[in-house]
Amino acid sequence: MMTNSRDVEPVSLVGDEPGFDSPSMPSDAAPAPDQTVGEVPATSGPPPVTVVDRSLEAVTASGSPPRARNSWERIALGALGIAIVVAIYTAVATLGIKNNAIMPTPSRIFSTGLHNLSNGTIPDAIWASLKRVLAGYAVGSAAGIIIGTSMGWFKRIEYLISPLVEAIRPIPGLAFVPLVILWFGIGETSKVIVIAEAAFVVSVVNARAGMKEVANTYVEAAETLGASRFQVFYSVALPSAVPYLFAGLRVALAVSWATLVAAELIAAQQGLGYLLQEGSQFFQTDLVMVVIVFIGALATVMDQLLKFVQRRVTRWAEVKR
Amino acid sequence: MSMSMTSAVPVKTSEQGIAISLVDVRHEYVRTRRSDPLEALGRTSLDIARNSFVSFVGPSGCGKSTLLRIVAGLVTPTEGSVLVEGERVHGPDAKRGMVFQQDAVFPWLTVRRNVAYGPRMRGVPRRERQRAADEWISLVGLDAFAHAYPRELSGGMRKRVDLARSYAADPDVLLMDEPFGALDALTREQMQLELLRLWEERRKTVLFVTHDLEEALLLSDAVVVMTARPSRIHAVEINNFPRPRRPELRSDPAFVEARQRLDALLMSGSAHAPTSATT
Numbered sequence: 001m002m003t004n005s006r007d008v009e010p011v012s013l014v015g016d017e018p019g020f021d022s023p024s025m026p027s028d029a030a031p032a033p034d035q036t037v038g039e040v041p042a043t044s045g046p047p048p049v050t051v052v053d054r055s056l057e058a059v060t061a062s063g064s065p066p067r068a069r070n071s072w073e074r075i076a077l078g079a080l081g082i083a084i085v086v087a088i089y090t091a092v093a094t095l096g097i098k099n100n101a102i103m104p105t106p107s108r109i110f111s112t113g114l115h116n117l118s119n120g121t122i123p124d125a126i127w128a129s130l131k132r133v134l135a136g137y138a139v140g141s142a143a144g145i146i147i148g149t150s151m152g153w154f155k156r157i158e159y160l161i162s163p164l165v166e167a168i169r170p171i172p173g174l175a176f177v178p179l180v181i182l183w184f185g186i187g188e189t190s191k192v193i194v195i196a197e198a199a200f201v202v203s204v205v206n207a208r209a210g211m212k213e214v215a216n217t218y219v220e221a222a223e224t225l226g227a228s229r230f231q232v233f234y235s236v237a238l239p240s241a242v243p244y245l246f247a248g249l250r251v252a253l254a255v256s257w258a259t260l261v262a263a264e265l266i267a268a269q270q271g272l273g274y275l276l277q278e279g280s281q282f283f284q285t286d287l288v289m290v291v292i293v294f295i296g297a298l299a300t301v302m303d304q305l306l307k308f309v310q311r312r313v314t315r316w317a318e319v320k321r
Numbered sequence: 322m323s324m325s326m327t328s329a330v331p332v333k334t335s336e337q338g339i340a341i342s343l344v345d346v347r348h349e350y351v352r353t354r355r356s357d358p359l360e361a362l363g364r365t366s367l368d369i370a371r372n373s374f375v376s377f378v379g380p381s382g383c384g385k386s387t388l389l390r391i392v393a394g395l396v397t398p399t400e401g402s403v404l405v406e407g408e409r410v411h412g413p414d415a416k417r418g419m420v421f422q423q424d425a426v427f428p429w430l431t432v433r434r435n436v437a438y439g440p441r442m443r444g445v446p447r448r449e450r451q452r453a454a455d456e457w458i459s460l461v462g463l464d465a466f467a468h469a470y471p472r473e474l475s476g477g478m479r480k481r482v483d484l485a486r487s488y489a490a491d492p493d494v495l496l497m498d499e500p501f502g503a504l505d506a507l508t509r510e511q512m513q514l515e516l517l518r519l520w521e522e523r524r525k526t527v528l529f530v531t532h533d534l535e536e537a538l539l540l541s542d543a544v545v546v547m548t549a550r551p552s553r554i555h556a557v558e559i560n561n562f563p564r565p566r567r568p569e570l571r572s573d574p575a576f577v578e579a580r581q582r583l584d585a586l587l588m589s590g591s592a593h594a595p596t597s598a599t600t
Contacts (some may be wrong), residue, residue, distance in 0.1 A: 009368065011375050011543040011557050023524035224393055225439040225490045226415025235442070239429040315427045316470045 027122040044139035075298040103157055111292070112286040121275070122294060129260055130298070132188065136195025141249055143196070146202030147242065148248075151204070152211025153233050160267045165204055173259045181191040186267040192258070198259040199252040206251070208229050210244025243317060244308040251302060325396065340371040340494055341392060348387055351591040353406035361387045361403075364401070367545075372481030374535035378542035378583070379555075388391045388552075389496045390529060393419045404466045406493050410464065415439060418492035422499040426486070428469045432458060435465040435482055437492025457485035460519065466471040477508035478593045484516065494526040513539060514568055520563045534583045535571060538562075544583060548590040555590035558583055 086106065092098075093105045094232055100108070116122045151158040151165075184190045214237045222236045264273025270289050279287035337344040346365050349358040362384035369375055377385045394413040403410040405417060413419075415493065426435050433454050434441075441449035442503075458467050461481040464554075471479050480500065487495055501509040515534055519528060520540070531537050537544045544558040562570055568577050575583050 002466075011373070011545060031469075133346055173565075185412065217421050217423045217425045218427060220393075220395055220413070221421065221427075222438070222442075223395070223413035224415070224417060224496075225442060225486065226420040227442045228436075231442050235438075236427065240425075242429070316472065 004271065009173040011032045053062035074309075089190050101283050104289065109286045109289045109293075112284075115291040116287065116290060122290070125272045125275045125291070126294065126298065128268075129264065129273065131197060132191045132263075132271065133256050136192040136260070137199045137253060139192070140196035140199025140256070141203040141252045144200040144248065144252070145245055147200075148207025148209050149233075149238060149245075152208040152241070153237055157286050157307050158208075165201070167200055168197075169205065173201070174262050174266075175254075177263060181267060191263045191268070194263050195256050195259050198255045201250040202255050203245075206244050206248025207241065210241030210248075213244065243310075246306070250306055252307060253302055254299065257295065261295060266281060280301055322451050328388040330380055334437040337373075338371045339368045340373075340406060341369040341389075341528070342404040343367045343392075343402065344402050346388075346391060346398045346403060348384065348391060348396065348398045348400075356547075362391070362398075363553040365552075365554060366401075369453050369526060369528070371526055374529065374541045375528045376529045376531055376572065377547060378531060378537050378544060378555055378587060379552060380535060380587070381532065382547045383547045383549050384552035385547055388547075389419075389530050392494070395416050395419075403502075413416065414521065415443065415490050418487040418490050418495045419485050420487050420497040420500040422502045424471075424479055424483075424503075425478070426482045428471045431468050431470055432463060432474070432482050432551070435471070436486045436489045438486060443490075447472045454485075457489045458482075460488075461485045461515065467568075474510075477512055480504065480508075480512055481571045484519065488523065488525075490521070491523070494528065497527060497529045499530050499532065500534070508569075509536075516540065517566060525545050530577055534577060534580055537577060538579055539566060539568075539570060546586045546590050547584065556586045559587070585593065 070203050093100070093103045097103075104112075113122070147157075147161060151161055176197060177190075177194055180190045182192050184193060218236050218240060219232055222232045227235060260271075261273040261276065264271040267276050268274040268277075272295055276288055276291045279285070279291065322366065343365055347360075352356045352393055365388070377388065379385050381477065383584040387396060391398045391404065392410065394410045394417060396478065408416075410417070410436075427438070431440065433451065436457050437454035438451040439597040440453055445453070455464075455467065458464060461484060463478060463481055463485070466474060466478065474482070483500070501512045504512060517540055526539075529541060531536070534544075538560055541560055546555045547553065548555045560579065562576065
């Protein structure tokens with residue numbers, strides 16, 4: 001089997017093709033290999049390359065591994081940045097340039113925070129808001145991912161839905177608030193719908209972009225491995241778009257929080273946005289500050305959670321930075 | 322030992338049979354509405370015997386890759402048709418596997434799941450396809466990396482995964498479009514020997530596009546030399562060095578001679594390039 005005693009040429013040219021070049025016979029005037037490599041002249045200077053073993057010096061010179069030093073530097077500088085801003089604020093507040101009711105000292109903000117935490121005001125508001133955000137965000141981004149990925153992959157779906165998406169994309173989510181209130185009242189449903197719409201627009205755009213960026217080589221490789229169009233969709237396009245989907249999910253989360261607070265400022269009897277509104281109406285600037293800090297903290301925690309999940313899901317991808 | 326063909330050769334039928342038939346295939350790319358279409362591949366007819374390894378060489382930009390993609394079904398030719406194992410090609414299919422120059426191993430799947438991808442798409446039960454995958458992984462010497470992700474592997478190792486994956490899908494023919502073109506010289510040489518060994522163990526019909534004449538000669542039973550655009554077949558060098566082939570073959574006088582002959586053919590083929598409209 002291994003020997004090559006064939007009775008057939010592996011390739012046969014068929015027919016007497018007019019366009020077929022009359023192959024030239026191999027030229028026997030093949031260029032002779034250049035034999036004129038000169039001898040290396042003996043020079044008196046130092047050799048061009050000298051191998052030196054400096055391994056010991058290299059180890060002692062570099063100190064701690066660069067990675068660890070980097071992450072310490074990062075944490076320290078990040079803390080420093082926050083500390084500088086807090087220090088400036090504290091200085092301005094304690095100097096009394098503005099009325100303390102308008103610009104409360106950090107210690108006052110802190111005690112207000114503790115007070116409102118223990119009497120249940122903040123926890124209740126957080127719970128009310130969190131429910132709205134989670135519901136709207138989940139519905140909006142799930143719909144966005146399903147519709148966006150389908151649009152990015154199936155041309156007819158894209159043609160069908162794209163004009164609609166393009167039409168609502170530039171409209172700020174809050175512009176729908178009056179209409180939604182007229183149709184659905186000022187209950188929970190309205191707020192969830194407004195948040196869902198905002199999350200949808202962001203994730204649909206990202207999901208579609210992710211599907212369009214799928215490397216053609218992967219698609220063709222899958223096709224020549226026997227995958228059908230639909231199989232390529234779920235086994236190649238979807239997984240390779242996952243980094244985009246997560247990028248969309250994270251932006252959608254931020255947008256959901258922004259929309260929530262704005263929606264609650266307009267119409268709500270509870271929630272963080274409502275608390276913010278109340279604080280400003282009754283000159284409780286310290287309460288306003290506390291709510292702002294909590295909104296920031298909650299959004300950050302959720303974003304970090306998402307980042308954690310993202311890292312687990314896309315462990316296959318190149319580590320960034 | 323080797324010869325260059327000077328005229329069209331009639332189809333010989335034997336127990337080996339014909340795996341691939343190109344019937345009057347011609348292809349042109351439409352660029353813009355205003356400019357003329359670019360003829361990538363001039364009318365070509367060619368029969369390729371089953372289980373032979375055939376390389377295509379030619380100046381860059383000639384239609385070698387286009388020819389391969391037409392056989393794969395990734396490109397529909399402007400004219401003519403391709404028969405593979407007697408069936409007319411309509412679109413890509415598991416029967417015609419392809420190895421690309423670019424890294425085409427799925428980065429989101431482990432080595433094992435990459436290699437098992439073809440059988441998975443065909444609906445082969447999990448146990449069975451894993452067994453098949455493990456066998457191929459072992460054949461390309463990656464047992465220790467079955468559960469690694471591609472980014473943990475070197476470029477050469479990923480190419481092995483790619484080869485194993487193509488083989489595991491069990492195609493009738495394997496099409497390789499400069500598969501080692503993006504590798505460094507040393508890795509490329511290793512991969513050539515790897516493919517040589519693999520192919521000599523598990524024969525398949527292989528069409529192999531390359532720029533590397535030595536690679537073409539070392540691996541194949543025949544080397545097809547193509548002209549510059551619009552590409553046509555310029556000559557066919559039948560390459561009967563006995564198998565199994567060893568890397569030392571490269572320094573064999575007959576091999577060196579064949580290489581020089583191919584070089585000359587390639588030069589004369591490029592010189593025939595029409596100096597018309599195309600840039």
